[in-house]
Amino acid sequence: MTTQGRADQGPELVEGPESSSAVEPGSYDKLVAEVTEWVVGPGEEWADRIEATGEVPEELWTELRERGYLSMAAPRRLGGRGLSFEQWLGLMEIFSRSHASVRMIVHVVNGTWRAMDPFATEAQVDEFVRPSVAGHKKVAFALTEPGNGTGADITCSVERDGDTYYLSGEKHLITFGVRCDYWLLAARLAGSTGHQGTVALMVPRDVTGATVLDTSQTMGVTGTDHAHMIFDRAPVPVANRLGAEGDGLAVALGGFLLPSRVSVAMSCVGLAQRAQELAYEYATQRVTFSQPLTSRQAIQFLLAENEADIEAAKQLILHAAREWEAGSPRAQQLSSMAKMTAVSMLGRVTDNALQIHGGLGYWKTSTIERVYRDARAQRFEEGTNEIQKMVVFRELQKSKGS
Structure with a gap:
């Protein structure tokens, strides 16, 4: 995984969806509740520890592995939980409200199997793919x-x-x-x-x-x-x-890049939701001239814009995910649309959220300061917006027969 943009220049890449299997709704709901509880509890404790030390300890990897959080997206035949892609995105959204390094670990380990598996021999599946899915090999x-x-x-x-x-x-x-x-x-x-x-x-x-x-x-x-x-x-x-x-x-970009772009896009939604949550909480508590900031129309408008921005990006991402799972020829274009839209949204939302916090938001004692810094990295993962626009235009030309 890299944090620099990747251009899918070169071969015409054939990207196909994985098995459409999914976890039963009741079990999935329990998993969502479990992950949410972990993110707001132990996840926040890990965030404080990481920011204080500047390091991600091996114990965090161990905890994520033992909880099964590194093997959620892979199919059962590889030792994964067999979530559908859309179900996986729902969990990616939640994990992304946590520290960016937590999100990065979960995103990467739940995605690299996609690049390896289609090309691996059975011996290589046993040697590389299954140990990676299990979290035993990085x-x-x-x-x-x-x-x-x-x-x-x-x-x-x-x-x-x-x-x-x-x-x-x-x-x-x-x-x-x-x-x-x-x-x-x-x-x-x-x-x-x-x-x-x-x-x-x-x-x-x-x-x-x-x-x-x-x-x-x-x-x-x-x-x-x-x-x-x-x-x-x-x-x-x-x-x-x-x-x-x-x-x-084909290994590096083929069946890996498209769903990974959609996953990164959903991580933008999760982080934006966290920024919005922090901004709203601060605005309700901060009092100026005997009134909370939420009584100010300027603040109301910023929060309203954020809410609409987040929801619009999320629905485009889910549309892209469903089209990919269905094997749609528009999946590649939609994945780039989703990624570039989500990244731009995240920039606006975190900027508004920091502005609502005023000067206090600029201090490292404020969680929004970390969220703001972390949000900037999303612009590079799985291709910059400039790369996404190239892909969207290329697909547009194809649709017009140019």
Whole structure:
């Protein structure tokens, strides 16, 4: 997983929905209640601890794993809970009201299986996919590079010698790239161009020839680690390749990118709801000239705009999710529409929420300060708004026969 935008330039990507299985409504309602209770209770305690220390402790990963929160979205055959995509989004919305690093862990682990599973052999499913779904092995998505974009122009390369690839090049902005067990890494065969020469490799974190630099000092999403990796002929078994030679970008972008964009969009809704909640609570308690701020029409209008903004984005996201599950040809365009709409909404809502708090909101003692910082990161995940607009326009051209 990276926090830099990814352009799906190159091969025409075929993205299909997973099984439409779902958890029975009564059981799902109990799960929603359980997650909500955790987010407002232990989740807030973790948030305070992370902000105070600047680190996400391993104990948090353990707690999330033991509660089953890292295996919710995957199908039962992989050890997951078998939620439908729309059900998963409902939980993503709740988790996103918590600390951004909590949301990041849950989002990433519940999503990387989508990239691996369609291309994995049965042996690879047992070695990589199921342990990842169970939360026993951490897999970091490694696509972004420092010297180019994030698509068919990747330059990290491999040379094959018998049953071994020798990996050279750099990756950066790799979320969980420091603490992971494997990098799910896209590279290309040395001398190749375009998507035809790309490969996807499960690279062990402790591979020789790899230098890992911790670049975790970010504006928000405190505690989530990010890595810059440099490879100098690092040996990777050919058996660790997912799919065939030429499938690298299909693995990295194919069945993973679209639902992940929708999931990130829903995380914007959850964080915006948290900002709105904080703003409303503050406005009802803050008294000026003997009246609460909620008596001021200017504040009423800001809160009303926020409420409408959040609901509009949420409904577009749910529409995109349903279209993807149904295998609609519009799913790709709708996923980008949802992501760019949700990100813009989140910016407006958190800005309004901070404004309602006045000067006090600028202090780190106010929760809205953290929410405001964390919201800015959403603009980069799974593609910037500029990338989303490119995708939407490209699909528009197709629909017009241009």
